Amino acid sequence: MSYAWGHTRRYNDFGTYIRKKFNGRVQKISIHAGFTCPNRDGSKGIGGCTFCNNETFKPSYCQSSMSIFDQVEKGIKFFSQRYPATRFLAYFQAYTNTYGELNDLINTYEQALSHPDVTGLIIGTRPDCLPDGLIHYLSDLSKRSYVVVELGVESTSDLTLQNINRGHDYQSTIDAVHKLVDVGIPVGAHLILGLPGESREMMLKHAESVSKLPVTYLKIHQLQYVKGSHLGQLYFSKPENFKVFELNEYIELVVDFLELVRPDIVVERFASQAPHELLLAPRWGLKNFEIVHKVEQRMEERETWQGRLYR
Structure with a gap:
């Protein structure tokens, strides 16, 4: 059976989508811009x-002490040994990559694009850090290069956002998405499932809420309690006070979540894996691709697919 996204996988997966868009393999190169x-x-x-x-998502080749160009060069060398004939996207991932003086931001992005093997940018940021001048620049940039802005939404609940010290509300996300899409910039949304105080029903509501927005990409992953974070410290002190997903429980939640996601949204990720030395919980002992396999297997067992319950 072929689904609305044009192939037989039961969800609209990022790998297939991006290979088709660029007519070949594409690899993200993480950049730490300081x-x-x-x-x-x-x-x-x-x-x-x-x-x-x-530190939980910073590759070894990604060091803020290096220039942007050198980080790109090192990342490309790292991946080219494994995947020849690959195109590369510079991924500004750590912290808020639109938070700074406009000229400094532009210089940072242009350094990455100056590498001849870089074909575009993915810029990770918060929905409340997108001044009009920057949006205007990104709109112009998107006419000569591939540009995606990835927003840390995390939750659609204002109470949750307050409790996790996020510093913005969900309306900020709604406004940011529309501002970007209105000038032709595709948007990715990032959500965390399992944040403190959120019920299963609240988490599924995130799927419905985000599906109302004109986002192109979606990342979801389980809450991880990691060393060096405030939640990690609290969990380490009293783990009995915190909810930790069992693997099968999380797989079932992801399948239920995907059933509610708009079919044309490209799903990049179901799970994340912090470095072993930093991760406190959950410790499932699986790689991300193994979790993807389990999600797809469960979707097949349930004879369901992304968007089956989307309205």
């Missing part, structure tokens, strides 16, 4: 989001 966040430097708060330790 930015901070407004809820770290005192602008909106201190301490950052309660779940966050940026």
Whole structure:
């Protein structure tokens, strides 16, 4: 059976979509540009989001002490040995990559694009850090290069966003998505399932809420309690006070979630895996691709697919 996205996988997967878009393999190269966040430097708060330790998703080749160009070069060499004939996207991932002076931001992005093997940018940021001048620049940039803005939505519940020290509300996400899409920039949304205080029904509601927005990409993953984060410290002190997903429970939740997601949204990720030395829980002992396999297997067993219950 072929689904609305044109192939037989039971969800609209990122790998297939991006290979078709670029007519070949595409690899993200993570960049650490040395930015901070407004809820770290005192602008909106201190301490950052309660779940966050940026060291959990920083590759070894990604060091803020290196120039942007050198980080790109090192990342490309790393991946080219494994995957020849690959195109590359510079992925500004750590912290808030639109938080700074406009000229500095532009210079940072242009450094990455100056590498001849870089074909576009993915810029990770918060929905409340997108000034009009930057959106205008990104709109112009998108006419000569592939550009995606990836927004850390995390939750559609204002109470949850307050509890995790996020520093913005969900309306900020709605506004940011529309501002970007209105000038032709595709948007990715990132959600965390299992944040403290959220029921299963609340988590499924996220799927319905985000599906109302004109986003192109969606990332979801389980809440991870990691060393170096505020939530990690609390969990380490009293783990009995916190909910940790069992693997099969999480797989079932993801399948239920996908059933509610708009069919044309491209799903990038179901799970994340912090480095073993930093991860406190959940410790499933599986790679991300193994979790993807389990999700697809469960979708087949249930004879369901992405968007089956979308309205």
